[in-house]
Amino acid sequence: MSDIEAVTAAEGATGRTPEPGPAAESRRDKPRSLAGDAWIDLRRNKIFWAAAVLVAVLVLMAAVPGVFGAGDPRDCALSRQHAGPSGSAFFGYDFQGCDVYARTIYGARNSILIGLFATLTSGIIALIFGLSAGYFGGWLDALLSRFIDIVLGLPFLLAAIVLARRLSSDPNDSGIWAVTVTLGFLGWTTAARVMRSSVIASKNQDYVAAARMLGAGPARLMMRHIVPNSVAAFIVVLTILLGVNIATEATLSFLGVGLKGDAISWGIMINESSPYVRTAAAPLVWPSVFLALTVLAFIMLGDAVRDAFDPKLR
């Protein structure tokens, strides 16, 4: 046995990256799981850390906007209309004479909350629909797929206007949850279709048959074997959806069915300042930059997580 071990040790040294040292040794001794390995992989990934720092800053902005040294976002005076940067108003003033920096910082909360939770809602619905349609097939698949087609066939804005209006008829309500639910319940169709097709692809793989051969039931087959092998494309679709949701909230607010009253969000800022882009670009550019950074951060995070869960890329 010892000579065989020596041979393989030599093979290992040439074939795979050797991991000498007691630290590597002790890590090998621990039972490893997919999530554990993914975390080890993520820790070494620079893109993951860049995205994580960005997301952390954005979340901080949403949670405690006060620490960013911004002035009062609701202190507006028409005398300062389109004025240049001054004092803590690093980005200047908009058409209404409001501090663009302050509004960008305070707008993060609504934008990120809506973007994140709407995407999460869509993700959960899409996962349930895509997984059951793809795994069970037959009449259930036909039924669920037709339902997806119907939701996809609804004219998005019309449906969103009706839904958001009904969900928030009280004029004193900020409309955050109405918008979140509206976006969440209308935006899941693409992700569900993507999930369904990847589930169908991995369902017919031999390892699923092998797991059945070893006595696995439907729940274990789905959660342990099919989902981990079919979420890659799904995650990508969701990260894109996140950006779309933040932008769509702006459209709804612009149409008067989104955020109400004096609510602040990037989407509202972009919409309000776009007619004046030729006289004053800053009020349009800054919220757009933050929106782009948010979407970029989540896309990078999604990519890094997806890669970490694919052992072949390690």
Next chain:
Amino acid sequence: MTDIKAEIDVLPGLDPHAALLEVTDLHVEFRTRYGVSHAVNGANFRLQPGETLAILGESGCGKSVTAQAIMGIIDTPPGYVTQGEVKYRGLDLLKLSEAQRRKVRANRIAMIFQDALSALNPVYTVGFQLGEVFRMHRGLSRQDAKKRAIELLDQVRIPAAKARIGDYPHQFSGGMRQRVMIAMSLALDPEVLIADEPTTALDVTVQAQIMGLLADLQRERNMGLILITHDMGVVADVADRISVMYAGKVVEEAPVYDIYARPAHPYTKALLASIPRLDMKGRELSVIRGLPPALTAIPPGCAFHPRCAYARDVCRADPPPPPYDVAPSRTARCHFWQEVMADE
């Protein structure tokens, strides 16, 4: 630790003295939109502990479907087992509930797949996948499951098993991967092991190693082994009995020596004649003309008659030839088996 095994033991109908595995008149069909495909049309065989039964036949003759039907992993729809019995120690597996069936799988009957790379889940380490079997069926902790996984990898002679337990399937070579697959199916000490073309995806030297390993493991554990293959060379060394399948039927079943010495079915005879031989070097290889029938349109009578040199009118009409008793524990589905055996 053995509670699942004990649970199976008390299932009604289980008789410890009955044959280990007995398949009687098994029929499987696939109902597709292009018609019904009759993949298996009456497979019969019987397996005893420690015995190796080889199921031999061309591609598309129903070998793999038979194996899947025994395991109960045919996708329904489109696949349906329409007739027959699969008895494990007298217990008809086809009549069990899905939950009971699941317990029998892997605990009593396990299967090795043809392509180990696609049969192992790419996102889990080999150790995790092996350990999962123990955690799921035996309720072991992660640490204990890992220890058992290492033991198993040692048993299938994977060098430095302890170091390789954290590797992913794609980091193993083809032969090593098949060993992992074997380890997985042997994890719960099954009494019947079905190997579905276990060496087809491997090169010849590795094939010999894997077959040797299977033979050793079978001897150690006194398992019944069903070896599905289209390679008559592989079969000759390891099998005790051979079932030759054609168009979903077992056309000849015999002890391995008898079948090589004197085939009793024209199809077996033609198969044997088409093996390249060293003493026939340079001469034209004899082939079986034509193709196996489409499973959606199997000819009436004996399914082999369009390609058979012995075919006469009786072969072309239903009913198809029954399994004639050629010798004790030897059958052939050919009206003219005496003629076939008499011809040299």
